[in-house]
Amino acid sequence: MKPSPAIELFVALQRVLPKTWLSRTLGRIAESRRPWLKNALIRAAIRHFNINFAEAASTDLASYEHFNAFFTRALRDGVRPIHSSEQAIVSPADGVISQFGNIEEDRLIQAKGVDYSAAQLLGCSTAAACYSGGEFATIYLSPRDYHRVHMPCAGRLVSSRYIPGELFSVNEKTAIGLPDLFVRNERLVCEFDSERGPFALVLVGAMLVAGIETVWGGHEQPGPGEVRERDHRDAELNFARGDEIGRFKFGSTVIVLFPDNRLDWLNIIEPGCSVLMGEQIASEER
Numbered sequence: 473m474k475p476s477p478a479i480e481l482f483v484a485l486q487r488v489l490p491k492t493w494l495s496r497t498l499g500r501i502a503e504s505r506r507p508w509l510k511n512a513l514i515r516a517a518i519r520h521f522n523i524n525f526a527e528a529a530s531t532d533l534a535s536y537e538h539f540n541a542f543f544t545r546a547l548r549d550g551v552r553p554i555h556s557s558e559q560a561i562v563s564p565a566d567g568v569i570s571q572f573g574n575i576e577e578d579r580l581i582q583a584k585g586v587d588y589s590a591a592q593l594l595g596c597s598t599a600a601a602c603y604s605g606g607e608f609a610t611i612y613l614s615p616r617d618y619h620r621v622h623m624p625c626a627g628r629l630v631s632s633r634y635i636p637g638e639l640f641s642v643n644e645k646t647a648i649g650l651p652d653l654f655v656r657n658e659r660l661v662c663e664f665d666s667e668r669g670p671f672a673l674v675l676v677g678a679m680l681v682a683g684i685e686t687v688w689g690g691h692e693q694p695g696p697g698e699v700r701e702r703d704h705r706d707a708e709l710n711f712a713r714g715d716e717i718g719r720f721k722f723g724s725t726v727i728v729l730f731p732d733n734r735l736d737w738l739n740i741i742e743p744g745c746s747v748l749m750g751e752q753i754a755s756e757e758r
Contacts, residue, residue: 514533609741676725735755
């Protein structure tokens with residue numbers, strides 16, 4: 473399906489923008505500790521993006537040292553209950569299910585009529601082979617959403633792979649108009665093992681994302697253009713369903729991959745539906 477002229481123009485403008493410079497510059501502003509500036513930014517974001525600030529663990533602007541601290545804010549206890557079924561796969565983040573379904577011959581759906589390679593996404597053809605014939609879900613986080621990423625099920629971190637790249641927007645227009653969007657952008661691939669086998673979460677950076685952080689490594693500093701891979705097997709990093717693993721400093725995307733076509737998706741899950749972190753999206757077949 474050919475993108476509309478408006479979408480083609482939107483993508484063309486992104487191609488010529490200094491996306492990395494812009495994102496890093498705004499990231500430095502978002503780290504400012506000047507009370508007047510960070511409070512003005514927080515109030516503007518709440519108003520412009522219609523953020524539900526009442527869900528935050530703290531609604532006192534003075535408690536946030538800078539804008540990024542607000543943007544990656546914790547929520548009040550009980551606001552995001554984690555589904556308790558042992559077979560439940562829960563959403564790792566607040567957002568919109570942009571696509572989900574089968575991984576067929578190494579291909580994932582990016583948008584209607586647009587697909588891309590699992591091997592390129594993961595940065596490893598060996599890892600991707602594990603997910604051939606499996607299933608995936610892509611969750612888009614808008615600026616208004618809660619920006620911490622959690623475990624869809626219990627697992628142990630095996631490895632992580634930081635892959636440098638560009639910082640295109642990851643909204644619906646760009647997904648439709650820019651082939652291989654998710655394999656062009658900067659991303660962090662997190663591979664886990666569980667009682668039922670492996671799974672992976674991919675945290676995809678985007679325009680204006682000032683950084684990706686993890687609970688085990690802190691801020692993922694952009695490298696000099698080389699893939700950075702880490703083996704975590706000796707660290708015994710075990711996580712329960714719903715445990716926090718990372719956070720974004722602006723809107724972005726999380727992609728979760730499972731092998732062996734072992735998921736039973738809930739009937740309510742479809743492209744474009746909103747989900748909350750901890751809400752069940754599928755069940756693992758025994």
